[in-house]
Amino acid sequence: MSAFGSQSMAAPLRRVLMRSAANAMRDADPAKAASQHAALAELVAASGAEIEWIEDKADGLSDSLFTHDPSLMTEHGALILSMGKPLRAREPSLHEETYRGLGIPILGRVEAPGQVEGGDCVWVDARTLAIGRGVRSNQEGIQQVSNLLTPLGISVYGFDLPLWQGEEACLHLMSVISPLADDLALVYSPLLPAPFYQMLKARGIRLVEGDAGEFAASNGLSLNVLPTSPHKVIAVAGFPKTKAAMEAAGCTVEIFEADALCIACEGGPTCLTRPILRR
Numbered sequence: 001m002s003a004f005g006s007q008s009m010a011a012p013l014r015r016v017l018m019r020s021a022a023n024a025m026r027d028a029d030p031a032k033a034a035s036q037h038a039a040l041a042e043l044v045a046a047s048g049a050e051i052e053w054i055e056d057k058a059d060g061l062s063d064s065l066f067t068h069d070p071s072l073m074t075e076h077g078a079l080i081l082s083m084g085k086p087l088r089a090r091e092p093s094l095h096e097e098t099y100r101g102l103g104i105p106i107l108g109r110v111e112a113p114g115q116v117e118g119g120d121c122v123w124v125d126a127r128t129l130a131i132g133r134g135v136r137s138n139q140e141g142i143q144q145v146s147n148l149l150t151p152l153g154i155s156v157y158g159f160d161l162p163l164w165q166g167e168e169a170c171l172h173l174m175s176v177i178s179p180l181a182d183d184l185a186l187v188y189s190p191l192l193p194a195p196f197y198q199m200l201k202a203r204g205i206r207l208v209e210g211d212a213g214e215f216a217a218s219n220g221l222s223l224n225v226l227p228t229s230p231h232k233v234i235a236v237a238g239f240p241k242t243k244a245a246m247e248a249a250g251c252t253v254e255i256f257e258a259d260a261l262c263i264a265c266e267g268g269p270t271c272l273t274r275p276i277l278r279r
Contacts, residue, residue: 004104005075006278007154009179010227013047015191015277017098017199019054019065021261025240037065037255040234040269047223047228049157052276054098057158059262060228063088066267068174069118069273071095072145075126077105077150079145085170092220095274102277108148111147117249118269119172120161124203125182127154134161159193174270179187180251181230183210186242188215208249211241224268225253 002004003015020028020254021037046139054067063085064070070091072079080092096106110116122270129149131142139158164171171191177200186208189197200207200276214222222239226245235243237255246253262268 002075003102004073004276006073006275007075007129007184008121008278009123009182010181010230010271013044013049013227013275013277014279015050015052016044017052017054017067017071017095017274017276018044018272019067020056021065022056025039029260029264033264034091035257036258036261037272040258040261040272043234043254043256044226044228044273047232047234049228052098052102053259054094059090061088061091061094063267064091064094066265066271067095068271071099071274072116072118072121073274073276074107074149074152074154077107079107079148080108080109081116081118082114082141084111084117084138090245102276108144109277110141110144112145115116116141116145117172118274119174122173122177122179124199124205129154129156130173130194131156132161132171133157133158134172135163135170136169136172157196157199159195159196164191169219170266171220174224178223178225178233178270179225180208180225180227180233180246180249182253184231184249184251186223186225186246188212188220206249208245209238210245214239215244218263219266221262221266221268224262224270226269226273236261236268 117136120129120137142158174193225233225235236258
């Protein structure tokens with residue numbers, strides 16, 4: 001079996017990149033956050049996925065436990081991205097160093113002034129990548145990703161995101177969609193780019209509406225769920241209506257307490273994981 005490759009958002013998770021929360025917490029109860037992060041890691045490992053841990057140094061990169069954003073995995077190797085948040089500028093090189101240590105090839109890099117964060121990237125299918133154009137990912141970055149992937153037969157589409165709650169709040173494309181299977185996705189449709197919504201419908205992807213009240217109360221974290229295989233997901237505890245909507249659509253939902261980890265630090269189980277291999 002190949003040791004890397006992921007151009008699906010929900011195929012069985014086999015290998016994933018994570019980083020300990022022990023040295024990364026700034027605005028949280030560190031011990032409680034670390035404990036909740038360990039609980040998430042246990043659920044990920046129990047699903048059958050191998051966790052590759054980025055070396056945990058006290059390097060001051062407080063957002064680096066959100067491993068989803070600094071890189072993107074393809075069947076051809078890793079894309080090293082470029083962060084729109086200045087405080088995260090050093091994280092992509094941390095990912096590149098880790099991939100080199102794991103023997104995973106580097107397909108290419110997004111270079112400044114281009115910016116793309118992983119939270120804006122959604123594989124619609126294995127040949128179609130959607131990228132949200134907003135406060136963290138810009139047209140220059142999207143064009144660079146397209147230049148790297150188009151020769152490999154992958155179409156890249158950019159979709160404009162609303163500003164929503166402002167620059168600091170940061171609405172990623174994955175803030176408003178979480179794939180649950182190749183043909184099923186959890187969405188908050190009022191904030192979906194209309195052309196992206198039309199693309200999903202045209203591809204026959206069934207959309208499950210997340211509860212609007214829970215979305216607002218959680219600043220979108222109710223929608224941040226991690227598929228470990230089609231129709232099996234890990235979600236943050238505390239959003240029963242959204243959980244019920246996924247279950248009604250045929251999903252099994254495992255939850256973990258994450259008030260100190262995800263709610264306090266504004267990133268859910270998807271943000272905390274970078275799939276390396278889905279098969």
